[in-house]
Every structure is written in C-alpha cells, then in structure tokens.
Amino acid sequence: MQCILYELTASMTSLKRYLTAGDAGGVEAKSKEKKQTLIIILVPSVAVVFLSLALFLLLRRKKRLRKRKMKDILETSQNNKGKEEDLELPLFDINKTRNKVLDWPKRFHIINGIARGLLYLHQDSRLRIIHRDLKASNILLDDEMNPKISDFGLARSVGGSETEANTNKVVGTYGYISPEYAIDGLYSVKSDVFSFGVMVLEIVSGKRNKGFCHPDSKQDLLGYAWRLFIEGGSPELIAESIVESCNLYEALRSIQxxxxxxxxxxxxxxxxxxxxxxxxxxxxxxxxxxxxxFTTKDSVKASSSSIQSKISANEITMTQLEAR
Known part of the structure; x- marks a missing residue:
C-alpha cells in the first residue's frame, strides 16, 4: 500500500512541477502542447494507481470479513466446555453420562443430534468446517440430553466446493482419528464422518473404542463390531442396560x-x-x-500399514497405529 501511495504522490508532484514550469516558460504554444501531452500520459497512470489502491483496500476488507465470519461461526458453535453458555443450561460431557442408565430413545436422540450438527458444519454453515477432533468428550449434553459439538481448537475451514486438505502435522485423538489422516495427513469431511461412526458404535455399545479389548478375540471395538456384523451377531454389541427395552431395529440400523x-x-x-x-x-x-x-491387540503382524504419528491428545503424545 505504501508503494501505491508513493507512486500516486510522485505522479501528482511531477504533473504539478511541469504545469508550473510551463506557466513560467516563454512560448505559450509549446507550453500548452507539452501540458496536454503530459496530461495524456499522467492521467491514465493516476487512474491506474487509484484503481490499484481501491482493489487493494477491497481485498483487504474481504480478508478481514472472512476471518471475522470464521471467528463468529466458531464462537457461536463452541460451548467452551461448559464455562460460558448462551442458554445458561448445565452441560455434561457425554463420557460422564456413558455409565448412567440412558434409555435407547435418549441415545438415538443423541446420535441424531450429533449427525445434524455435523451436517451443519459440513454443508449448511457459511464456511465449510472440518472439526478434526470429534470425540465423545467434545460432545456436551444439556439437561434435556440435546447434544452440542464443542472444542473447535483444531477445526479448519475449506473454501467453496473444497471438501479436503492436507497437513504435515497430524492432530487428533487416538481411537477417533481416520486412517488417511493419520497415515497421509489428509483430512476431509470424511475424517469427521469416521469419528462420528466411532461414536455411534460407542453410544450403542456403551463402550469406548480406545482401551476396549474383547477378552476372547482380543479385538478393539471396531474389529469386534465388524466381526459380529458379518457373523450376524450384532445384537451382542448392544449395551446390556438397554438390550431388553431398546428398539432393536433402530439399534441394529445404527450399528450398520x-x-x-x-x-x-x-x-x-x-x-x-x-x-x-x-x-x-x-x-x-x-x-x-x-x-x-481394524486390529487385534495381542499378536497382530503389521503388514502394509504401520506408522508412527504424533497425536495431539490429552492422554498420549505418541502412538503406533496399525492397519491390515
């Protein structure tokens, strides 16, 4: 911007000096001719400088508005872990309610609410937002069990029709992070979809993917759910506290x-x-x-996919992820 103003000032100064010199000159015809020539040369230059200045100010204003919109969206969506709530309602971490007896309608209501919240971030908001750290502890519930997605510290926005991006620094939480993000640093709306799927299986089963290990098969929650599904035993995944009273059709459909x-x-x-x-x-x-x-946790031989990634999580800083 300083360069543009300098060029504008120099052009105006040159015009002023030349016009003044022309007035003090001897031959009026030549002076007028030179003035006209100089005006013809300098006026377009001044116009270009003004247009450049206007374009610069417009682009800077658009950039500020874009940043302000992103900030407004994140501030509106974020619940600050229950510290400041617009609705002035007590909020609960879904992890803290996991061991309480939540009947199936409440669990299904929570699943639906999270899905609609993600749909808003991915499609309906002014900017397409990828959360990148969707997990149970970032889902807050009000006293009516309405879910609210919180903690947008790792969220990223993508413009226009873009749905993915790449990063050299992988952040997220083990147990919820998608394979393509952990391995290649490629995050997208489908990364959030993966995390959502993990939470659905957690809500239906009442178990956490991280730390779960089936005593017989030694499989994690995803592997266990997959094995039950292909063997036709998905009802075994449903939490014991709701298995008798739940809508079996909805529960099995949610697992799928x-x-x-x-x-x-x-x-x-x-x-x-x-x-x-x-x-x-x-x-x-x-x-x-x-x-x-999809892993077993005792003696899995890592085949083609064995990586080490730094995972930004409250509980771990380094983990080895294996896939087959």
Whole structure:
C-alpha cells in the first residue's frame, strides 16, 4: 500500500512541477502542447494507481470479513466446555453420562443430534468446517440430553466446493482419528464422518473404542463390531442396560450406519447428509466394508500399514497405529 501511495504522490508532484514550469516558460504554444501531452500520459497512470489502491483496500476488507465470519461461526458453535453458555443450561460431557442408565430413545436422540450438527458444519454453515477432533468428550449434553459439538481448537475451514486438505502435522485423538489422516495427513469431511461412526458404535455399545479389548478375540471395538456384523451377531454389541427395552431395529440400523462411517476408504463412507437421511428413514442400507484400523491387540503382524504419528491428545503424545 505504501508503494501505491508513493507512486500516486510522485505522479501528482511531477504533473504539478511541469504545469508550473510551463506557466513560467516563454512560448505559450509549446507550453500548452507539452501540458496536454503530459496530461495524456499522467492521467491514465493516476487512474491506474487509484484503481490499484481501491482493489487493494477491497481485498483487504474481504480478508478481514472472512476471518471475522470464521471467528463468529466458531464462537457461536463452541460451548467452551461448559464455562460460558448462551442458554445458561448445565452441560455434561457425554463420557460422564456413558455409565448412567440412558434409555435407547435418549441415545438415538443423541446420535441424531450429533449427525445434524455435523451436517451443519459440513454443508449448511457459511464456511465449510472440518472439526478434526470429534470425540465423545467434545460432545456436551444439556439437561434435556440435546447434544452440542464443542472444542473447535483444531477445526479448519475449506473454501467453496473444497471438501479436503492436507497437513504435515497430524492432530487428533487416538481411537477417533481416520486412517488417511493419520497415515497421509489428509483430512476431509470424511475424517469427521469416521469419528462420528466411532461414536455411534460407542453410544450403542456403551463402550469406548480406545482401551476396549474383547477378552476372547482380543479385538478393539471396531474389529469386534465388524466381526459380529458379518457373523450376524450384532445384537451382542448392544449395551446390556438397554438390550431388553431398546428398539432393536433402530439399534441394529445404527450399528450398520456406524460401520458404514468407519470404512477404511473415505470414498466408501457416506456424507453427513446421507447419514441424516439414513437415520431418519427405513430404506435399505448398503453393506459396509472392513473398517479402518481394524486390529487385534495381542499378536497382530503389521503388514502394509504401520506408522508412527504424533497425536495431539490429552492422554498420549505418541502412538503406533496399525492397519491390515
């Protein structure tokens, strides 16, 4: 901007000096001719400088507005871990309510609410937002069990029709992070879909993916849910506290949707708009493929995918992720 102002000032000074010199000169005809020539040369230059200045100010204003919009969206969405609430309602970490007896309608209501919140971030907000750290502890519940997505410290926005981006620094939480993000640093709306699928399986089963190890098969929650599904034993995954009173059709459908969301390839995972539609309808669901990070935890031989990534989490700073 200083360069533009300097050029404008220099052009105006040159014009003024030349016009003054012309007035003090001897030959009026030549003076007038020179004045006209100089004006013809300098006026377009001054116009270009003014246009450049206007364009610069416009672009700077747009950049400020974009940053302000992003800040407004994140501040509106973020619940600050219950410290400041617009609704002035007490909020509870979904992890703290996991061991309480939540009947199936409440659990299904929570799943639906999270799905609609993600749909808003991915599609309906002014900027497309990828949360990047979606997990149970970042889902807050009010006293009516309405879920609210919180903690947007790692969130990123992508412009226009973009749905993915790449980073050299992988951040997130072990147990919820998607394979393509952990391995290649590629995050997208489908990364959030993967995390959502993990939470669905956690809510239905009452178990956490991180730290879960089936005593017989030594599988994590995703591997256990997948094995039960392909063997036709998905009802065994439903939490004991709700197995007798739950809507079995909705629970089994939720498990299948969760498995669709945690498929290894992001191309196979549904979008959040499709997830919301599947949760609210009785249409036939596609068959899920093997989930990402499907592991057994005692003597798995790492084949093609063995990596070490720095994971930004409250509980760990380094973990080895294995997939087969």
């Amino acid at each position: 949707i969760g498995l669709l969301c945690v498929q290894r390839s992001p191309r196979d995972r549904p979008s959040m708009s499709t997830v919301v539609m599947m949760l609210g309808s009785e249409s036939e669901l596609p068959q899920p493929k093997e989930p990402g990070f």
